Amino acid sequence: MRPSMKLFLFMLLSFVFSNQAFGQQSLREKTFDQTDKEMAEVKEKNAAVLAPEAFAKATEFYKKADEEFRKGRNLDEVRKRLKQVQNYLVRCRETIQLAEVALKTTISARDDAISAGAAKFSDVEWVKAEEKFVEATKKLENGDGKSAKTKGGEAEAMYRQAELMAIKTNFLTPAWTLLEKADRLKVEKNAVKTLNKARELAKLAEDLLRENRYDNSEARMNAQNAKYEAAHALYLNEQISRFKDADMKFEDVYLLAEKPIYKIGKAIGVRTSFDKGLEEPTNDIIAQIVENKNNLKTALKIIEKRNNEITALQEKMKSMEGKLGNLTVTEQTLRDKLELKRQRESLMREVSSMFASNEGRVLRDRDNIIIRLYGLTFNVGKSVIEPRFFSLLTKVQDSLKKFPESSIVIEGHTDAQGSAENNRILSEARANAVKQYLLANMGLSQDLIQAVGYGELRPIESNETKDGRAKNRRIDVVIIPSWAKSASDL
Numbered sequence: 001m002r003p004s005m006k007l008f009l010f011m012l013l014s015f016v017f018s019n020q021a022f023g024q025q026s027l028r029e030k031t032f033d034q035t036d037k038e039m040a041e042v043k044e045k046n047a048a049v050l051a052p053e054a055f056a057k058a059t060e061f062y063k064k065a066d067e068e069f070r071k072g073r074n075l076d077e078v079r080k081r082l083k084q085v086q087n088y089l090v091r092c093r094e095t096i097q098l099a100e101v102a103l104k105t106t107i108s109a110r111d112d113a114i115s116a117g118a119a120k121f122s123d124v125e126w127v128k129a130e131e132k133f134v135e136a137t138k139k140l141e142n143g144d145g146k147s148a149k150t151k152g153g154e155a156e157a158m159y160r161q162a163e164l165m166a167i168k169t170n171f172l173t174p175a176w177t178l179l180e181k182a183d184r185l186k187v188e189k190n191a192v193k194t195l196n197k198a199r200e201l202a203k204l205a206e207d208l209l210r211e212n213r214y215d216n217s218e219a220r221m222n223a224q225n226a227k228y229e230a231a232h233a234l235y236l237n238e239q240i241s242r243f244k245d246a247d248m249k250f251e252d253v254y255l256l257a258e259k260p261i262y263k264i265g266k267a268i269g270v271r272t273s274f275d276k277g278l279e280e281p282t283n284d285i286i287a288q289i290v291e292n293k294n295n296l297k298t299a300l301k302i303i304e305k306r307n308n309e310i311t312a313l314q315e316k317m318k319s320m321e322g323k324l325g326n327l328t329v330t331e332q333t334l335r336d337k338l339e340l341k342r343q344r345e346s347l348m349r350e351v352s353s354m355f356a357s358n359e360g361r362v363l364r365d366r367d368n369i370i371i372r373l374y375g376l377t378f379n380v381g382k383s384v385i386e387p388r389f390f391s392l393l394t395k396v397q398d399s400l401k402k403f404p405e406s407s408i409v410i411e412g413h414t415d416a417q418g419s420a421e422n423n424r425i426l427s428e429a430r431a432n433a434v435k436q437y438l439l440a441n442m443g444l445s446q447d448l449i450q451a452v453g454y455g456e457l458r459p460i461e462s463n464e465t466k467d468g469r470a471k472n473r474r475i476d477v478v479i480i481p482s483w484a485k486s487a488s489d490l
Helices: 003-044 052-070 075-102 104-115 123-141 145-184 188-211 217-245 250-267 279-321 329-352 387-401 420-442 466-472
Strands: 361-365 368-373 407-413 449-455 474-480
Touching (some): 329 368
Antiparallel strands (some): 368 474
């Protein structure tokens, strides 16, 4: 047989087999389509838990129908199997409707336990609650509504307990861990007051969670303070033990306490004297800090006034430029520089207008431009960018395109909750996620963009308030324009 004929037969057979496979897939979709939709619907409504027996039967017959179809059995037999599946799916829907009424409060308790992470933080209690709930739904399937409600009530109590334990574990584990360590090290011998304070704060947080597990801001604050005081007690124990081992006297301890106050005073120009104790030099330092703060406010007002004067002079100069006929080389250079400055300011305003107030704010740091992305948030402890923020990052891309050949630094920042090292690692991961997104979508050079994580080191607001912490958790996109890399033009 000639090679050309062999090639023709090969192509013909490939076409036939391809058509057969396509036809088989098309036939399956036509046969199973309605059943697949109904299966998806009951799965979405949690049929495996709310109607376990009917759903198990539906799944069993569905697998048999699928197996018979793949083996090429008679389609009428396959359709009979699918009819059995649909009959059980009807029972699933009926039982789900009953459960949503008869076991409404239990379902609500289960949803709350899921939201609290009970499966992770109180897994034993969660499994027991799930088992009890399945017992209730099986009773409901078999028509025993009374027993179903009884077991549902038991499951509800178990879900609520699992939820509470999950919330406690999530909030209090760091403090509990440090308190256990303190007990092992017998910290109460050296720092009993601080240790007791930590225990009281932990108990208060636990009581607050028990009383109102949903309004937990006060409990969270007490849990964090308990963690701090426990760590404080451990530190005091270590230092006091060291003092005892070194046979240090009270004089040595006082002299050590004076050193940091002396250093602070020296740094801000305050002469510190300790002949009357620590309070007087401490008050002197505070007074100097307050004075410096007030001086800074005054200086900022003066700067603002000077900027307004500069703006007025620029406007006046603009008016005068039209009247000047022959400009010297120096005057022409100045006008060119002013025009360049106006162009850059116009570019800043244009970029600022691209972001809504809840998305971000555009700032200027000398020649650098900072896009502060308030609207880009991450799940707790995560660094994955959710699709809902892609439109915001598209605006960032559009902004970056207006500064060609610029260097870009993606800065990650967090609030002060958690450990400093974990915050630094998390902030760096989030900054790197934004960097990788921009690299993937803009074709930037690796040499022009870097990611840095500062953790909690550069707050812009106080970490003592919820709003302050929210503003401190941010991504800053710092643009270093090409003109900033050389000598300043202005």
